[in-house]
Amino acid sequence: xxxxxxxxxxxxxxxxxxxxxxxxxxxxxxxxxxxxxxxxxxxxxxxxxxxxxxxxxxxxxxxxxxxxxxxxxxxxxxxxxxxxxxxxxxxxxxxxxxxxxxxxxxxxxxxxxxxxxxxxxxxxxxxxxxxxxxxxxxxxxxxxxxxxxxxxxxxxxxxxxxxxxxxxxxxxxxxxxxxxxxxxxxxxxxxxxxxxxxxxxxxxxxxxxxxxxxxxxxxxxxxxxxxxxxxxxxxxxxxxxxxxxxxxxxxxxxxxxxxxxxxxxxxxxxxxxxxxxxxxxxxxxxxxxxxxxxxxxxxxxxxxxxxxxxxxxxxxxxxxxxxxxxxxxxxxxxxxxxxxxxxxxxxxxxxxxxxxxxxxxxxxxxxxxxxxxxxxxxxxxxxxxxxxxxxxxxxxxxxxxx
Amino acid sequence: xxxxxxxxxxxxxxxxxxxxxxxxxxxxxxxxxxxxxxxxxxxxxxxxxxxxxxxxxxxxxxxxxxxxxxxxxxxxxxxxxxxxxxxxxxxxxxxxxxxxxxxxxxxxxxxxxxxxxxxxxxxxxxxxxxxxxxxxxxxxxxxxxxxxxxxxxxxxxxxxxxxxxxxxxxxxxxxxxxxxxxxxxxxxxxxxxxxxxxxxxxxxxxxxxxxxxxxxxxxxxxxxxxxxxxxxxxxxxxxxxxxxxxxxxxxxxxxxxxxxxxxxxxxxxxxxxxxxxxxxxxxxxxxxxxxxxxxxxxxxxxxxxxxxxxxxxxxxxxxxxxxxxxxxxxxxxxxxxxxxxxxxxxxxxxxxxxxxxxxxxxxxxxxxxxxxxxxxxxxxxxxxxxxxxxxxxxxxxxxxxx
Numbered sequence: 001x002x003x004x005x006x007x008x009x010x011x012x013x014x015x016x017x018x019x020x021x022x023x024x025x026x027x028x029x030x031x032x033x034x035x036x037x038x039x040x041x042x043x044x045x046x047x048x049x050x051x052x053x054x055x056x057x058x059x060x061x062x063x064x065x066x067x068x069x070x071x072x073x074x075x076x077x078x079x080x081x082x083x084x085x086x087x088x089x090x091x092x093x094x095x096x097x098x099x100x101x102x103x104x105x106x107x108x109x110x111x112x113x114x115x116x117x118x119x120x121x122x123x124x125x126x127x128x129x130x131x132x133x134x135x136x137x138x139x140x141x142x143x144x145x146x147x148x149x150x151x152x153x154x155x156x157x158x159x160x161x162x163x164x165x166x167x168x169x170x171x172x173x174x175x176x177x178x179x180x181x182x183x184x185x186x187x188x189x190x191x192x193x194x195x196x197x198x199x200x201x202x203x204x205x206x207x208x209x210x211x212x213x214x215x216x217x218x219x220x221x222x223x224x225x226x227x228x229x230x231x232x233x234x235x236x237x238x239x240x241x242x243x244x245x246x247x248x249x250x251x252x253x254x255x256x257x258x259x260x261x262x263x264x265x266x267x268x269x270x271x272x273x274x275x276x277x278x279x280x281x282x283x284x285x286x287x288x289x290x291x292x293x294x295x296x297x298x299x300x301x302x303x304x305x306x307x308x309x310x311x312x313x314x315x316x317x318x319x320x321x322x323x324x325x326x327x328x329x330x331x332x333x334x335x336x337x338x339x340x341x342x343x344x345x346x347x348x349x350x351x352x353x354x355x356x357x358x359x360x361x362x363x364x365x366x367x368x369x370x371x372x373x374x375x376x377x378x379x380x381x382x383x384x385x386x387x388x389x390x391x392x393x394x395x396x397x398x399x400x401x402x
Numbered sequence: 403x404x405x406x407x408x409x410x411x412x413x414x415x416x417x418x419x420x421x422x423x424x425x426x427x428x429x430x431x432x433x434x435x436x437x438x439x440x441x442x443x444x445x446x447x448x449x450x451x452x453x454x455x456x457x458x459x460x461x462x463x464x465x466x467x468x469x470x471x472x473x474x475x476x477x478x479x480x481x482x483x484x485x486x487x488x489x490x491x492x493x494x495x496x497x498x499x500x501x502x503x504x505x506x507x508x509x510x511x512x513x514x515x516x517x518x519x520x521x522x523x524x525x526x527x528x529x530x531x532x533x534x535x536x537x538x539x540x541x542x543x544x545x546x547x548x549x550x551x552x553x554x555x556x557x558x559x560x561x562x563x564x565x566x567x568x569x570x571x572x573x574x575x576x577x578x579x580x581x582x583x584x585x586x587x588x589x590x591x592x593x594x595x596x597x598x599x600x601x602x603x604x605x606x607x608x609x610x611x612x613x614x615x616x617x618x619x620x621x622x623x624x625x626x627x628x629x630x631x632x633x634x635x636x637x638x639x640x641x642x643x644x645x646x647x648x649x650x651x652x653x654x655x656x657x658x659x660x661x662x663x664x665x666x667x668x669x670x671x672x673x674x675x676x677x678x679x680x681x682x683x684x685x686x687x688x689x690x691x692x693x694x695x696x697x698x699x700x701x702x703x704x705x706x707x708x709x710x711x712x713x714x715x716x717x718x719x720x721x722x723x724x725x726x727x728x729x730x731x732x733x734x735x736x737x738x739x740x741x742x743x744x745x746x747x748x749x750x751x752x753x754x755x756x757x758x759x760x761x762x763x764x765x766x767x768x769x770x771x772x773x774x775x776x777x778x779x780x781x782x783x784x785x786x787x788x789x790x791x792x793x794x795x796x797x798x799x800x801x802x803x804x
Contacts, residue, residue: 234684234685234687234688236681236683236684237674237677237680243672245670247670248707249667249668249669249670249690249693250668250669250670250688250690251669251670251672252669252670252671252672252673252681252684252685252688253672253673254671254672254673254674254677254678254680254681254684255673255674255676255677255678255680256661256672256673256674257674259658259661259672261670261672263670265651266651266652267651267652267653267654268647268649268651268652268653268654268663268665268670269654269656270645270653270654270655270656270658270661270663270672271654271655271656271657271658272639272656272657272658272659274657275639275656275657276656276657278639278656278657279638279654279656281638282636282638282654282656283636283654285636286636286652286654288651288652291651301706303705303706303718304650304703304705304720304784305650306720306744306745306782308744308745308782312745312761314744314745314782314784316705316718316720316784318706318708318718336762338742338764340740340742340786342708342710342716342786342788343708343710343714343716359714359788360738360788362740362764362766364764380708380710380716382706382716382718382784382786384742384744384784386744386761386762
């Protein structure tokens with residue numbers, strides 16, 4: 001989705017510097033997808049949309065030296081839209097440049113009285129400006145709102161950087177970005193809509209009529225898929241069931257109705273389709289570590305994770321390094337690692353001594369032993385971590401000149 | 403279930419020699435659960451109930467030398483029953499001993515007009531004998547059958563061994579058990595009911611009234627469970643949903659209704675509860691290798707399974723050997739194995755040389771290298787198999803004196 005949005009921005013000839021605001025966990029996957037030249041601001045912890053946008057605009061001010069007079073557009077990357085959407089964004093920027101309002105929103109022309117979106121109600125006498133907002137109304141109220149010319153809130157905001165700087169200053173007075181990020185928890189856990197939009201008395205809205213599909217729920221994604229089963233799935237006697245299986249074990253769906261089933265290394269979801277917009281609070285309860293991650297150097301999956309009676313732990317992963325990529329020169333205080341190479345060729349460095357590794361080689365890395373690895377061609381190995389404490393944080397990095 | 407049934411047979415003071423008929427795959431798990439002293443007959447391939455019973459009775463005749471006059475009772479191990487069930491079995495044996503009929507069935511007194519069972523209709527004038535059978539009738543016909551005194555067919559059969567020997571002789575004339583088993587495919591793929599029961603004209607039925615629950619479907623098992631969620635399951639807004647998760651990743655059920663979700667290393671099932679009796683033909687399509695197996699020496703799980711572009715394969719397992727148990731002295735033609743020991747202590751033998759292994763040790767076993775392993779205490783290791791052909795059949799066993 002983020003690749004498509006960035007491609008569409010370029011196709012629309014919008015002359016914009018793009019910065020992606022995301023979580024730490026998505027960082028490497030984004031760099032792999034978008035390349036090294038993309039600006040990325042990562043939240044140190046998950047809060048809400050206001051802190052995330054505040055951090056990103058602080059980055060623009062403090063790190064990039066962007067003028068307070070510059071217009072900024074904040075847009076989500078999950079709606080599936082056509083080119084007119086980006087023409088509307090250009091109009092929003094023009095409105096900000098022309099000082100039409102402090103804040104300019106995109107209003108999506110409703111196609112039906114949806115109960116799942118927020119509605120923007122324009123002023124009766126001047127529909128260029130916003131009268132009020134109504135969050136997720138009942139169907140009857142939605143019908144009334146549409147009669148009044150109300151639009152769905154597309155979550156696209158335009159403003160001058162200085163406008164948000166003033167709001168950010170209420171919570172964070174640090175002058176450098178590193179300190180603002182270090183004190184990220186000073187920002188209240190609140191959405192941008194509540195903290196900024198609803199408090200503003202100068203809001204304009206630009207309507208957009210065209211293809212706009214919010215792919216923020218499994219139900220919406222299922223509607224866009226051309227297949228009902230993806231991956232190793234056997235389905236029989238099912239009705240309106242979408243099954244996506246990224247695991248390498250079979251998934252059988254039998255006699256199910258209106259269901260979404262999604263299985264991945266991180267977990268399995270079985271949800272009624274019409275309620276898939278409500279799963280967030282339940283899924284948020286899951287605190288387990290990621291089982292699959294895309295990294296700058298390649299990717300890994302956790303295969304096994306075990307605690308023994310004496311308080312020792314083992315963690316088994318399969319890792320693949322992309323050609324030319326490397327794992328930094330590092331050591332661990334609390335664990336040893338055993339690497340069994342199963343495919344490809346690479347160069348390993350152990351305490352300053354480098355040698356070549358290939359399929360069938362086994363390397364044992366002791367605690368406190370410095371090690372680095374570089375792939376010549378795609379290099380896959382099984383890693384067994386063993387220690388009294390296993391954490392991605394138990395890492396001390398050093399320099400190595402390849 | 404099999405442990406419970408055998409305990410109940412002993413509790414009922416039935417003086418019986420017990421033989422378990424099962425598939426090859428279940429053999430080691432059964433020995434672990436029942437001990438070494440149990441007689442087990444394993445089918446070389448999956449056919450149907452007549453071949454399975456024919457093989458088991460051939461074993462009794464040819465290997466155990468049981469007289470053709472001896473009564474034999476065939477019973478499934480999945481019904482959940484009370485002690486009276488076993489008293490009824492004693493009555494069935496007495497009927498066979500007294501030559502009441504060639505075949506004696508157990509008839510379960512119906513509690514409702516079920517459409518899922520076969521019905522035994524007794525003779526009007528002499529309800530000790532069977533008039534006819536009706537398989538899975540409609541509810542209306544079931545109501546009529548119950549009025550006629552019909553009973554559910556409990557799948558328990560008693561006969562003299564010689565009676566079945568004569569039927570077996572129609573298909574297999576080999577005089578030794580090994581040859582009968584080697585030519586198992588000579589037996590027709592047909593159920594015992596169709597091949598034996600429905601062709602007999604001398605059948606008696608002994609009614610049983612008491613606790614009898616067929617746990618042969620997920621729906622029936624779910625009804626007997628005291629919890630709706632077992633394992634790592636998060637369930638919200640669900641109705642009549644049973645979720646069992648044996649995987650170490652979270653399972654989320656949201657807004658589901660009348661559903662059974664079962665996740666294990668071998669696969670994931672999502673089924674409408676009321677249709678869970680029909681999943682067999684769909685699940686039978688799955689041909690993948692077992693991902694978890696209990697063996698005489700312990701257990702293993704497959705963690706990862708990969709084929710590389712050059713036709714090489716890797717397979718990663720975690721294995722645990724029980725204390726005192728060992729893996730036989732063996733070698734493989736097509737694969738090397740790398741063992742990383744993560745817990746416990748044991749003794750390894752490599753080409754005749756034995757040494758001790760413990761947590762953190764890594765052993766590389768080359769193709770054609772003889773190796774054996776014995777656990778001193780519970781011994782867990784990660785095995786990476788690497789080769790051009792990975793199969794449990796690629797094994798050559800030798801003798802080793804521990």
